[in-house]
Amino acid sequence: MNGELVALVTEAEGDDPPRVLWAAAAPRRQVNRLAAVRVRRARVQGSSWGRIAQALEVSRQAIHRKFGGGRLLGGR
Numbered sequence: 001m002n003g004e005l006v007a008l009v010t011e012a013e014g015d016d017p018p019r020v021l022w023a024a025a026a027p028r029r030q031v032n033r034l035a036a037v038r039v040r041r042a043r044v045q046g047s048s049w050g051r052i053a054q055a056l057e058v059s060r061q062a063i064h065r066k067f068g069g070g071r072l073l074g075g076r
Contacts (some may be wrong), residue, residue, distance in 0.1 A: 039067045 011023035035056070042052050052065040 036067060039063070 004034075008023045012020050014020050014023075031033040039052055039056075042055075049064045049068075050060045052067075056063060073075050
């Protein structure tokens with residue numbers, strides 16, 4: 001992952017604005033995917049939305065809105 005991050009930083013310093021913006025946003029996309037997987041696992045293992053929110057240092061409403069309800073566990 002370190003090599004991947006170095007490559008993204010290098011690309012983010014380039015001259016092509018769309019490519020630079022894509023590279024700058026890549027770490028956020030990766031973190032969001034990782035968080036979604038971990039939140040799903042936590043819910044399957046019985047963690048409450050409140051406990052997950054506390055671990056991610058956001059409000060329960062924010063975490064439920066982002067990963068909420070049935071969407072995360074195969075519902076709507």
